[in-house]
Amino acid sequence: xxxxxxxxxxxxxxxxxxxxxxxxxxxxxxxxxxxxxxxxxxxxxxxxxxxxxxxxxxxxxxxxxxxxxxxxxxxxxxxxxxxxxxxxxxxxxxxxxxxxxxxxxxxxxxxxxxxxxxxxxxxxxxxxxxxxxxxxxxxxxxxxxxxxxxxxxxxxxxxxxxxxxxxxxxxxxxxxxxxxxxxxxxxxxxxxxxxxxxxxxxxxxxxxxxxxxxxxxxxxxxxxxxxxxxxxxxxxxxxxxxxxxxxxxxxxxxxxxxxxxxxxxxxxxxxxxxxxxxxxxxxxxxxxxxxxxxxxxxxxxxxxxxxxxxxxxxxxxxxxxxxxxxxxxxxxxxxxxxxxxxxxxxxxxxxxxxxxxxxxxxxxxxx
Amino acid sequence: xxxxxxxxxxxxxxxxxxxxxxxxxxxxxxxxxxxxxxxxxxxxxxxxxxxxxxxxxxxxxxxxxxxxxxxxxxxxxxxxxxxxxxxxxxxxxxxxxxxxxxxxxxxxxxxxxxxxxxxxxxxxxxxxxxxxxxxxxxxxxxxxxxxxxxxxxxxxxxxxxxxxxxxxxxxxxxxxxxxxxxxxxxxxxxxxxxxxxxxxxxxxxxxxxxxxxxxxxxxxxxxxxxxxxxxxxxxxxxxxxxxxxxxxxxxxxxxxxxxxxxxxxxxxxxxxxxxxxxxxxxxxxxxxxxxxxxxxxxxxxxxxxxxxxxxxxxxxxxxxxxxxxxxxxxxxxxxxxxxxxxxxxxxxxxxxxxxxxxxxxxxxxxx
Numbered sequence: 001x002x003x004x005x006x007x008x009x010x011x012x013x014x015x016x017x018x019x020x021x022x023x024x025x026x027x028x029x030x031x032x033x034x035x036x037x038x039x040x041x042x043x044x045x046x047x048x049x050x051x052x053x054x055x056x057x058x059x060x061x062x063x064x065x066x067x068x069x070x071x072x073x074x075x076x077x078x079x080x081x082x083x084x085x086x087x088x089x090x091x092x093x094x095x096x097x098x099x100x101x102x103x104x105x106x107x108x109x110x111x112x113x114x115x116x117x118x119x120x121x122x123x124x125x126x127x128x129x130x131x132x133x134x135x136x137x138x139x140x141x142x143x144x145x146x147x148x149x150x151x152x153x154x155x156x157x158x159x160x161x162x163x164x165x166x167x168x169x170x171x172x173x174x175x176x177x178x179x180x181x182x183x184x185x186x187x188x189x190x191x192x193x194x195x196x197x198x199x200x201x202x203x204x205x206x207x208x209x210x211x212x213x214x215x216x217x218x219x220x221x222x223x224x225x226x227x228x229x230x231x232x233x234x235x236x237x238x239x240x241x242x243x244x245x246x247x248x249x250x251x252x253x254x255x256x257x258x259x260x261x262x263x264x265x266x267x268x269x270x271x272x273x274x275x276x277x278x279x280x281x282x283x284x285x286x287x288x289x290x291x292x293x294x295x296x297x298x299x300x301x302x303x304x305x306x307x308x309x310x311x312x313x314x315x316x317x318x319x320x321x322x323x324x325x326x327x328x329x330x331x332x333x334x335x336x337x338x339x340x341x342x343x344x345x346x347x348x349x350x351x352x353x354x355x356x357x358x359x360x361x362x363x364x365x366x367x
Numbered sequence: 368x369x370x371x372x373x374x375x376x377x378x379x380x381x382x383x384x385x386x387x388x389x390x391x392x393x394x395x396x397x398x399x400x401x402x403x404x405x406x407x408x409x410x411x412x413x414x415x416x417x418x419x420x421x422x423x424x425x426x427x428x429x430x431x432x433x434x435x436x437x438x439x440x441x442x443x444x445x446x447x448x449x450x451x452x453x454x455x456x457x458x459x460x461x462x463x464x465x466x467x468x469x470x471x472x473x474x475x476x477x478x479x480x481x482x483x484x485x486x487x488x489x490x491x492x493x494x495x496x497x498x499x500x501x502x503x504x505x506x507x508x509x510x511x512x513x514x515x516x517x518x519x520x521x522x523x524x525x526x527x528x529x530x531x532x533x534x535x536x537x538x539x540x541x542x543x544x545x546x547x548x549x550x551x552x553x554x555x556x557x558x559x560x561x562x563x564x565x566x567x568x569x570x571x572x573x574x575x576x577x578x579x580x581x582x583x584x585x586x587x588x589x590x591x592x593x594x595x596x597x598x599x600x601x602x603x604x605x606x607x608x609x610x611x612x613x614x615x616x617x618x619x620x621x622x623x624x625x626x627x628x629x630x631x632x633x634x635x636x637x638x639x640x641x642x643x644x645x646x647x648x649x650x651x652x653x654x655x656x657x658x659x660x661x662x663x664x665x666x667x668x669x670x671x672x673x674x675x676x677x678x679x680x681x682x683x684x685x686x687x688x689x690x691x692x693x694x695x696x697x698x699x700x701x702x703x704x705x706x707x708x709x710x711x712x713x714x715x716x717x718x719x720x721x722x723x724x725x726x727x728x729x730x731x732x733x734x
Contacts, residue, residue, distance in 0.1 A: 002371055002392070003369065003393040003394070004369055004371050004394065004395065005393040005394065005404035006669075006671065006672035007614060007670075007672065008671050008673055008688060009611070009613040009614045010395065010396065010672070011673075025370060026370040026371065026372040027371065028371065028374055029371075029377065029396035032613070034369075038372065098495070098498055098499070098502070099498070123376060124492065124495070125492035125496075128495060129492075131465055131466070132495075132499035132500055132503070135465070135640075136499070136503035136504070137503070145618070244376070246376040246399070247374060247375045251511070251512070273502075302373075303372070304373065304375050305373035305375060305379065306379065307375055321375060
């Protein structure tokens with residue numbers, strides 16, 4: 001592939017130097033930052049996540065902080081999920097939508113206080129979005145991107161590593177709940193969360209000057225557990241059925257199409273953005289849905305850089321939005337965003353670089 | 368530097384294959400797309416732009432199309448520049464601001480019809496922004512990103528190349544004006560514009576499947592004029608005093624700070640976003656301004672990947688936002704975003720990787 005040219009527009013993570021020392025090989029841009037994408041041993045990094053524990057620089061998950069008198073009101077206006085029972089120190093996965101019911105990001109919302117929230121965002125500009133809505137509705141809030149950079153510790157041994165550093169209280173933390181803490185004076189929010197289904201935590205570093213120090217603390221505590229560097233893992237996340245906003249979605253995707261209907265509460269107030277449209281979509285039914293795809297053949301295919309058309313009986317019926325070689329299934333698997341007429345079990349053809357590849361549709365997740 | 372990992376979230380330009388055949392060496396992410404950043408001969412590519420003519424893949428300058436009954440109204444609401452005299456086929460450089468008067472993008476606005484506009488944007492998400500404002504104000508518009516990808520032809524011989532392809536009528540085109548046309552059936556908007564001060568055109572390709580064909584047509588017509596591949600040129604743009612939004616600006620920069628006050632009309636209607644705040648800023652005066660910097664020494668320094676602090680008398684007074692080796696001036700030059708107390712002619716120190724580099728402030732542009 002190609003090199004990334006430096007620019008002051010593309011920011012570096014507080015963990016950047018640590019990842020360079022670990023031998024990072026590639027990056028992806030994400031929220032105007034560089035996200036590490038591998039350390040040279042894709043299969044080893046995968047199995048480390050499945051069997052042991054991995055350390056990920058996910059500082060690119062930027063926080064959009066909303067604080068002030070109307071912060072709770074704005075958080076609800078932006079989120080088509082009922083937040084009325086969300087308490088301080090609790091996080092919620094939310095599918096932010098625009099006025100047409102199209103999903104524009106799928107952050108974790110962290111309630112820090114009754115008047116202070118973080119949206120820990122995927123790769124789209126929610127800072128501008130939230131400011132536009134707040135200003136147009138005349139709400140009394142401040143919206144900014146604070147100096148906060150998550151470091152993820154993921155895998156079945158993450159509990160042991162994190163308990164070793166912070167104490168056994170972390171074992172009682174429920175999923176998406178968090179607590180403010182520190183280690184060696186480094187200020188943190190410690191949350192049970194992360195973009196894998198292997199369990200783990202995210203340490204929201206609140207002082208960007210101390211990234212390397214935090215990395216090293218976790219690295220050292222993890223040695224007995226075979227910890228090593230990794231990154232949000234394309235194979236594991238597809239096997240596990242996790243969504244990647246902007247990769248698996250297009251400019252018309254609504255939450256019901258991509259298995260996020262459970263995160264939409266249709267009885268929230270009418271002033272919630274997109275809710276009227278979402279009620280209408282729910283009533284009329286969706287035209288597309290997201291299914292799994294298992295391609296024939298037992299040779300790994302290269303990573304996608306574009307969607308592939310899917311055909312059934314000679315007609316285009318959808319797109320393969322992502323695909324990957326599954327180390328557990330020993331098959332190329334992926335996601336289809338496809339007409340609802342096409343069902344689990346059906347065979348289709350995926351058009352990749354002019355070749356028609358037979359594939360079978362299945363339910364998600366794969367593992 | 369590091370490799371870019373493929374992802375379906377990072378789109379390729381219609382000219383991608385052509386640039387690969389030309390030997391493109393690196394890319395930058397920009398509006399979720401890959402922008403070529405060089406072909407292996409930085410100095411040769413620079414002088415080609417200054418003396419002859421260069422071909423740039425700037426498909427990353429995406430269009431935010433606003434059409435419908437209220438399109439003109441929305442265009443004005445988003446732009447703190449009086450558009451009342453803007454006619455069809457005319458373009459205008461506009462400094463889009465948020466409600467705090469902070470610049471959020473600096474596109475060229477193209478008026479295609481009374482009810483249809485393109486914002487040809489810099490690197491921030493104006494699609495979401497415009498949709499938020501339109502929906503919150505109940506305007507009757509459709510907002511989308513159409514299949515439109517600019518190809519820039521820049522340099523003193525651009526007129527000859529473009530006239531050779533399209534005819535002498537292009538010589539009468541005024542700056543930022545455009546006309547719909549075609550070549551070999553490829554639909555285009557042809558505009559006199561481009562992100563250099565060397566003159567030239569942008570061909571807004573309106574059929575993404577024909578990028579390579581268009582590239583080759585221009586390449587062939589340009590042979591007698593020493594045409595070759597290039598890209599938005601960091602050296603030329605700094606010498607010429609052009610702004611790079613997001614590189615030279617931060618989350619508090621207003622147009623008056625960065626020499627864009629002439630593009631703000633304070634007497635536009637009150638419903639224009641940010642205008643009340645901009646009037647207030649104008650009245651109170653700015654605290655920072657943008658000046659040129661000439662660093663001591665005659666050895667080229669590496670390209671910036673972060674802002675550098677600027678000190679005067681031991682205190683931080685601003686930031687060096689970008690810098691480059693100037694092939695014409697044989698000095699490292701750059702931009703300072705700096706306290707207004709610091710004036711042209713004054714000496715300061717730029718702190719780069721712990722070293723204090725003496726530098727002199729000057730007026731912009733350099734050339």
